[in-house]
Amino acid sequence: MKNKRALAVMAVAILFGLTAVMLASRWLLQQPSASSGRIVVAAGDINLGQRLTPEMLKLVEWPADSVPKGAFHDPQALAGRVLKNSVLLGEPVSETKLAPLGTLGGLSALISEGKRAITVRVNDVVGVAGFALPGNYVDIIVSMQKDAAPGASAAHEQNISKIVLERILVLAVAQEVSRDETKPKVVNAVTLEVTPDQAERLDLARSVGTLSLVLRNQVDPQPVTTSGATKLTLLPEDAPKAQPKPAPAAPRQAAPRVEKVAVQVKRDCVGVINGLQPTQECF
Known part of the structure; x- marks a missing residue:
């Protein structure tokens, strides 16, 4: 009897110990950890370009x-803000991913300070077969x-292809600004981010020639x-063959100098006495 009572x-x-452990572990799991915090995620x-509402966000x-720098702890603080970068499910929303306060959304939220957006007409060839996507x-x-x-005839005009702008950011293709897709999209217009000076050059370039x-x-x-490509650089003409140089003429030797030698001619002479003056006559 005593053994049965002790076993009971x-x-x-x-049983009570196991119940206490289960209750304590459940309570601990429900309590926030001292080394964690709640931040706002998508x-x-x-x-990108969308205006945020509290329904698009949650606390985790x-x-x-x-904790990411610039993270938020209250979804209400993000109401009305505009994203300048796409955010995926569960990704923290930080200040670096938001457009400045007062931005109304749309494409204007994606333009960097001091830059402008300009749209150019393209086709499947000019638009790199649709591979020029937003973010490229x-x-x-x-x-x-x-x-x-100046001063030359009109015949001296020639066709030329030249790079006029380099490393220009594609903001949008047609009306799409999403940068998450990698599939090519053949569209008829591309919007580029440029400086005011580049916008002037690009506008002039598309009015005087064809863009690619x-x-x-x-x-x-x-x-x-x-330096640009022209017809002459595309199909250079054969250089004329160099003509052999004539051999240098041998220097002329000076003709030998001939000295004239007076030849004495033997003549007959006679003496003539004229009065007191004697003379000599030769013949």
């Missing part, structure tokens, strides 16, 4: 030692007729200096 007491004690995928626990960088080539030099876009590596910032 031990079983009840173990509740779904959000494209985040380790305190890895392109060079711009203009093909035009080069004016003749050249896709370039995103991490290649090196400028390139070219």
